[in-house]
Amino acid sequence: MRVLVGVKRVIDYAVRVRVAGDKSGVELANVKMSMNPFCEIACEEAIQLKEKKVASEVVAVSIGPKQAQETLRSALAMGCDRAIHVATDLRLDQELNPLAVARLLAKVVADEQPDLVIVGKQSIDGDNGTTGPMLAELLGWSQATFAAKFDVAGDGATAEVERETDTGTEVVKVKLPTVLTADLRLNTPRYPKLPNIMKAKKKPLESKDAADYGVDLAPSIVVEAVASPEARAAGITVDSVDTLVDKLKNEAAVI
Amino acid sequence: MLVATRALARRAPASSLRVAHLSTASALEAESERFSIYNPTEEHVALRQMVRSFAEQEVDPQRAEYNEKEQFNRALFARCGELGLLGVTADESCGGSGMDAVAACVVHEELSAADPAFALSYLAHSMLYVNNVNLNASEDQKRRWLPGACDGSKVCAMAMSEPGAGTDVLGMRTAAVDAGDHYVLNGSKMWITNGCVDSETLGDGALVYARTGPGRADVSLFHVGPENPGFSLGQRITGKLGMRASPTAELVFEDCVVPKEDLVSEWNGAALCMMRNLELERVVLAAMAVGIAKRCVDRMGKYAAERVAFGRPIAEFGQMQRHVAEGYAKLMAARAYLYATAVDLDLTSTGNRLDTDGVKLFATTVAKEVADAAIQVHGGYGYVAEYQVEQLWRDAKLLEIGGGTLESHHKNMIRDLAEGLPPGV
Numbered sequence: 134m135r136v137l138v139g140v141k142r143v144i145d146y147a148v149r150v151r152v153a154g155d156k157s158g159v160e161l162a163n164v165k166m167s168m169n170p171f172c173e174i175a176c177e178e179a180i181q182l183k184e185k186k187v188a189s190e191v192v193a194v195s196i197g198p199k200q201a202q203e204t205l206r207s208a209l210a211m212g213c214d215r216a217i218h219v220a221t222d223l224r225l226d227q228e229l230n231p232l233a234v235a236r237l238l239a240k241v242v243a244d245e246q247p248d249l250v251i252v253g254k255q256s257i258d259g260d261n262g263t264t265g266p267m268l269a270e271l272l273g274w275s276q277a278t279f280a281a282k283f284d285v286a287g288d289g290a291t292a293e294v295e296r297e298t299d300t301g302t303e304v305v306k307v308k309l310p311t312v313l314t315a316d317l318r319l320n321t322p323r324y325p326k327l328p329n330i331m332k333a334k335k336k337p338l339e340s341k342d343a344a345d346y347g348v349d350l351a352p353s354i355v356v357e358a359v360a361s362p363e364a365r366a367a368g369i370t371v372d373s374v375d376t377l378v379d380k381l382k383n384e385a386a387v388i
Numbered sequence: 389m390l391v392a393t394r395a396l397a398r399r400a401p402a403s404s405l406r407v408a409h410l411s412t413a414s415a416l417e418a419e420s421e422r423f424s425i426y427n428p429t430e431e432h433v434a435l436r437q438m439v440r441s442f443a444e445q446e447v448d449p450q451r452a453e454y455n456e457k458e459q460f461n462r463a464l465f466a467r468c469g470e471l472g473l474l475g476v477t478a479d480e481s482c483g484g485s486g487m488d489a490v491a492a493c494v495v496h497e498e499l500s501a502a503d504p505a506f507a508l509s510y511l512a513h514s515m516l517y518v519n520n521v522n523l524n525a526s527e528d529q530k531r532r533w534l535p536g537a538c539d540g541s542k543v544c545a546m547a548m549s550e551p552g553a554g555t556d557v558l559g560m561r562t563a564a565v566d567a568g569d570h571y572v573l574n575g576s577k578m579w580i581t582n583g584c585v586d587s588e589t590l591g592d593g594a595l596v597y598a599r600t601g602p603g604r605a606d607v608s609l610f611h612v613g614p615e616n617p618g619f620s621l622g623q624r625i626t627g628k629l630g631m632r633a634s635p636t637a638e639l640v641f642e643d644c645v646v647p648k649e650d651l652v653s654e655w656n657g658a659a660l661c662m663m664r665n666l667e668l669e670r671v672v673l674a675a676m677a678v679g680i681a682k683r684c685v686d687r688m689g690k691y692a693a694e695r696v697a698f699g700r701p702i703a704e705f706g707q708m709q710r711h712v713a714e715g716y717a718k719l720m721a722a723r724a725y726l727y728a729t730a731v732d733l734d735l736t737s738t739g740n741r742l743d744t745d746g747v748k749l750f751a752t753t754v755a756k757e758v759a760d761a762a763i764q765v766h767g768g769y770g771y772v773a774e775y776q777v778e779q780l781w782r783d784a785k786l787l788e789i790g791g792g793t794l795e796s797h798h799k800n801m802i803r804d805l806a807e808g809l810p811p812g813v
Contacts, residue, residue, distance in 0.1 A: 167437075203430065210434055324442055327472030327485045330434045 134289060134309075136179040136188045137247035138213065139238055140172040140195045141225065142204040143258045156358045158227055159258075168204045171253025173211075173322040174315040178283060179251050180212035181320065187285050188249070190214050194241050196234055197225050202338060209333035210325035216336065217241060221343035226258035227356040235267035236348040242272060247310070248289075254279050254314040265314035275307040279316040285309070425727045428490060435487070436494045442471060443502035451503040452773060454633040458626060460509060460585050461633060462543065469540015474514045477668075477735055478522040482530050483538030489668060489733040492519075493675035493726060500679030504783035505633035507676050508790075512581035512634075513537065515672050516546035516665060520595055523736060524609065524653045524661040533593065533611065542592035543585055547577035547639055548662065554579075555796040557597075557662070558605060562641060564598040571651065573598055573610060573644040576622055579790070583637025587624045590614040594639065601656050609658035611650040618644030630782030660738065666792070667740045670748040671733060673791045674726050677748075677755035680780045680787075681719040684755075684762035687777055688712050691766055702765070711761040718758055722751040742804040749797040752787035759784045 144150060145167040151160045182188035193208035195201040196219040205216035219237055223229040242250060255262035269276035282295035292311060296303045343350060371377045381388045427433045446467060454461045468474050476491055478484020492515065499507035518537050521530060536542040553559040562575025582591045593613045600608040612619050622638035653661050689712050692703035702708045729743040759781035763770035770777050788794050
């Protein structure tokens with residue numbers, strides 16, 4: 134079975150994000166970018182499926198600027214077999230909306246005919262969490278979101294998925310093909326081994342222009358302005374419990 | 389399908405589980421990840437990211453325990469094998485990755501920032517043993533020795549110094565004779581990193597230089613292991629100032645039998661092997677120094693911002709500003725010299741003495757000075773183990789001695805710098 138994995142290039146999780154001076158968005162220049170952590174988990178799951186001989190080929194796809202190819206090389210170094218870059222210069226965190234991404238991925242699915250698509254449950258920049266479900270809807274496939282465990286049945290027709298919810302672990306059975314969205318506890322992504330980093334360069338990476346897919350990429354949501362949260366004012370020290378109670382009652386009006 | 393009932397955005401991505409507390413200052417972070425002289429290719433960027441994550445998640449957390457116990461972390465060493473780091477410069481056909489001197493520097497810099505002692509054992513194995521075998525051994529020998537050394541199942545060493553011969557390395561007295569169907573080795577070697585793995589156990593293999601003729605440069609290189617009769621552990625050297633998690637041994641050879649097929653390179657031909665490998669050794673020791681200095685700058689910058697005295701963060705005091713700012717500038721000078729030297733270092737060549745000596749001369753002293761400044765910024769806290777800088781200071785001192793003393797670099801460099809000096813010692 135062929136597995137398609139969507140990976141997104143985002144600002145590295147450890148970077149302290151700054152808002153650009155003109156409030157058009159967060160600052161992207163000279164900021165460390167990495168693969169979205171949930172996409173790393175998605176990749177890992179696909180690679181494990183290949184190691185378990187459930188999958189025969191793992192194809193990574195990334196939509197974004199030229200540098201998205203670096204993210205794809207990371208996916209190849211982890212163990213994906215080949216990669217597809219869908220080139221666009223739209224800002225991934227606010228101009229390229231999840232619906233456009235889902236539409237592009239649906240086209241890639243039509244080309245590649247995978248039996249399973251794995252994406253992260255959300256990207257840590259837009260935080261929409263909607264690409265996977267939208268893709269499943271466009272394809273008319275089943276979907277298993279927030280997956281914490283994934284097992285394909287022996288006949289390859291269905292899969293059992295554990296989902297962690299506020300009320301406990303939910304186990305669902307889905308028909309394949311399906312769209313799986315990876316949650317935190319699905320697995321622990323591996324480090325790419327050095328020999329695999331070297332091999333990644335030789336693996337096929339195909340680049341296509343997003344405009345050629347005939348998909349409407351115009352954003353349906355436009356970001357007007359981005360601002361930092363207001364800095365909290367410094368607190369004060371009160372000299373007695375009575376003063377505290379008085380202030381809570383009369384100034385803050387919370388008791 | 390049921391709708392998810394829980395809050396959608398549990399914003400704790402997997403990677404945030406990775407320890408973020410030791411990410412370097414943002415200035416250092418940003419330049420480390422881009423293509424630059426520090427990362428000339430995409431592979432170098434990927435390698436640095438991988439080693440940095442590994443160092444943060446797996447090397448840093450074990451540092452305090454293993455250094456305090458003066459124990460070698462063999463399991464962690466095996467992890468380096470799994471990740472393909474032990475054969476960074478070795479041929480791909482023998483289990484290595486065939487990368488260059490820059491890649492070797494990247495690994496040493498990142499590992500050393502987390503634990504210089506562990507990095508030193510990594511260096512002794514992957515550079516002094518693996519790279520040496522890769523360059524100087526026959527194809528048959530490489531096939532016999534490299535796969536186990538690259539996958540981490542073996543911990544290996546190189547033995548050159550002796551109790552009475554350090555900088556004056558060609559004054560070595562360990563000698564080998566040809567006994568017909570084998571060689572016989574007698575003498576002892578001192579300060580051998582990875583010569584043992586604990587107080588009783590020899591390492592799994594060692595390249596040993598020994599005198600084999602009357603001429604001063606008549607030395608040969610032999611491969612020995614615990615299976616060779618007459619090879620034993622003299623002592624595990626303990627009570628070292630630093631580098632405590634890295635095992636150091638005195639090795640003893642008493643009529644040690646070495647099979648003919650374990651002579652590396654030519655009889656009396658090891659001076660070239662030695663020189664070729666020493667150049668890379670000096671550069672990666674400089675890379676370790678850069679790793680130490682980088683961690684120190686990071687630590688003191690953060691501490692200066694946090695620590696309050698006289699009602700203000702101490703970073704507002706000029707005396708502290710000088711420590712941090714000068715530390716950073718020294719670090720970056722050392723780092724630029726390091727990668728400028730490494731990028732030109734062809735691993736198969738010799739004749740790179742001036743800058744391989746020069747960069748180790750400069751960077752190791754920078755590491756010691758910056759570590760000293762970092763302790764000063766931390767005050768009393770800098771003097772205790774919790775803040776790491778005292779270990780870095782102790783570990784940094786070794787780099788001014790091991791792999792060539794500062795004085796040996798002076799001695800070598802003057803040969804290239806003082807034109808017309810008659811050839812001497």
